[in-house]
Amino acid sequence: MTGAIIWDYIAGMSASASFPDRVMTDDLSPHAVRLKRLSFRAWHRGMKELDLILGRFADERLTTMSEDELAMFEEIIALPDVSLYRWLSGREAVPPAHDSAMLAVLKARCDAGAVQS
Numbered sequence: 001m002t003g004a005i006i007w008d009y010i011a012g013m014s015a016s017a018s019f020p021d022r023v024m025t026d027d028l029s030p031h032a033v034r035l036k037r038l039s040f041r042a043w044h045r046g047m048k049e050l051d052l053i054l055g056r057f058a059d060e061r062l063t064t065m066s067e068d069e070l071a072m073f074e075e076i077i078a079l080p081d082v083s084l085y086r087w088l089s090g091r092e093a094v095p096p097a098h099d100s101a102m103l104a105v106l107k108a109r110c111d112a113g114a115v116q117s
Helices: 004-011 015-021 030-043 048-064 067-077 081-089 101-112
Strands: none
Touching: 030 048, 030 067, 048 067, 048 081, 048 101, 067 101, 081 101
């Protein structure tokens, strides 16, 4: 499998479609700040492909994630870009130490090659 599937996934996205869903409130509670931080980090990875994959996913899912899911997403956000991209594109197998349910969901979305609503 190549990165072509990920590019198909990215091509199916509209950058403007994600902005209204962003986590933007005046709430300064610790939970709201955590969501804002995660949203920002998902959209500012350093690799545009991951910005689009993780940013769109964050826009769609952050506000409905449980505490455990947020923790898993924080762990994914902390991973190096090159490794994460290789795992999501199927170029490398996900090491057992990083194989989480959240990473499996992200990988399935990339494998499907389309944005899932």
